[in-house]
Amino acid sequence: MIWIIMTASDKDSYVTQRNQNFIKEALGANNVTFVSVQDEDSLNDLKISDRDIIITQTRNRIILDKIGELEAKNTSESDRTIVLTKNKEVLKEELYRNGISFPKSYSKYDLREENMYFVKPLMGEDSNMVDNLSVCKSTQEVRKKVDEIERLGDIAIIEDFIAGKECTAACVVNQKTGDIDVYPIFVELTTPYNILTHEAKMQEEEVCSACNLEAIKETAQKVCKVLGIQHYLRIDFRISSTGVPFVIDCNLFPGLGPTDHFAKCLLLTENRSYIDALKAVIASAS
Numbered sequence: 001m002i003w004i005i006m007t008a009s010d011k012d013s014y015v016t017q018r019n020q021n022f023i024k025e026a027l028g029a030n031n032v033t034f035v036s037v038q039d040e041d042s043l044n045d046l047k048i049s050d051r052d053i054i055i056t057q058t059r060n061r062i063i064l065d066k067i068g069e070l071e072a073k074n075t076s077e078s079d080r081t082i083v084l085t086k087n088k089e090v091l092k093e094e095l096y097r098n099g100i101s102f103p104k105s106y107s108k109y110d111l112r113e114e115n116m117y118f119v120k121p122l123m124g125e126d127s128n129m130v131d132n133l134s135v136c137k138s139t140q141e142v143r144k145k146v147d148e149i150e151r152l153g154d155i156a157i158i159e160d161f162i163a164g165k166e167c168t169a170a171c172v173v174n175q176k177t178g179d180i181d182v183y184p185i186f187v188e189l190t191t192p193y194n195i196l197t198h199e200a201k202m203q204e205e206e207v208c209s210a211c212n213l214e215a216i217k218e219t220a221q222k223v224c225k226v227l228g229i230q231h232y233l234r235i236d237f238r239i240s241s242t243g244v245p246f247v248i249d250c251n252l253f254p255g256l257g258p259t260d261h262f263a264k265c266l267l268l269t270e271n272r273s274y275i276d277a278l279k280a281v282i283a284s285a286s
Helices: 017-027 040-044 061-069 079-086 088-097 139-151 198-203 214-227 261-270 274-283
Strands: 002-007 032-037 053-056 117-121 156-160 164-173 180-189 206-210 232-240 245-251
Touching: 002 017, 002 061, 017 032, 017 274, 040 061, 053 061, 053 274, 079 088, 079 214, 079 245, 088 214, 088 245, 117 139, 139 156, 164 214, 164 261, 164 274, 180 214, 180 261, 206 261, 214 232, 214 245, 232 261, 261 274
Parallel strands: 002 032, 002 053
Antiparallel strands: 117 156, 164 180, 164 232, 180 206, 232 245
16 A cells, blocks of 8 residues: 555645546556545554555655654655755755855845846745746845745745756656656746746646756765765756756655656656656655
8 A cells, every 4th residue: 555644734735636646547546545634543543564655745854754653665854854944044055055056145234236036935835936026137126026925924934046047857766776866857937047936836837858967966966975865856946047956945745746856857858658657756755
C-alpha cells in the first residue's frame, strides 16, 4: 500500500483533490490511500505495515517523527531540509555559503530607480501572491507590491529581477546508487517577462521543452547536496542572458498531477509516463 499522509493544514496546499483522483487512477484506487491526520493518535490508528511506503506531504515535525518510528519506507526529510526549503531568506544564506547563484535581495530602503526588481512572499508556495505586478520597474511599484504582501500576512522579499529563461528541474535520489537524477525543462509562459504567476500556474498557460544545459543539471545536483535532500525535490531557475542559472525556489512538495511540472520534467527529458513519474517518487523512499 502507498500511503500519502498530510495534516489538515497541508491538505489544500500540497495534494489537491484533483491530483488525488489522478494518482488513484494511475496507481489503482486499491493501491493508494490518502490520509489527513490530526495528531500522533490518528496516525497510530492506521494499519501501516513494513511492506508499505509512505509519501509524506507535511512539515509537521511531530507527525514526521512518528512516521520515522514506523518500519515502512518513507520520503520524510530532515528538520534542516524542511526549514531551508520553507524560508526563502534562510535558503539564500545557505546557497551563498556554497557558491550557488541566486538573485540578490534588498531592503525597501535600499532601492535604485534604474533597477528592475522582483517582489515575492517569504513563505509563499505555489506562486501565491505572485502576479504581473511582482516585476517592478520603479521604487513606487516595489513599495506597492510589498504593502500588498504584508496586508495578506506574509513578509515581502525584494530581489533583482533576472531577465531570461524560466527553467524547472525535477530531482530524484536513486536509493540504489545514491546518485541524484535531474530532469530539467524550459518553461515558456505568456505572461509579461515570462514569469510563473499563480494564475498562469493554475491555468497551465505554458509551453515546456527539454533543457539540455549541463550547468542546470550540475547546479541542481549541488543544491540537493547542500540541502541534504534524501528523496525528491523540484528546483526553479531563471537563466540569465549570460547563461548563469539562478536558483529561484526549491519545492519540497511539488505537484504530483500529470500536468504538473514534476511529471512534465520526466516526460519531456526521458519520455517517461505519468505512472513512471509517480513510481520515481515511490522508489525514492527509504
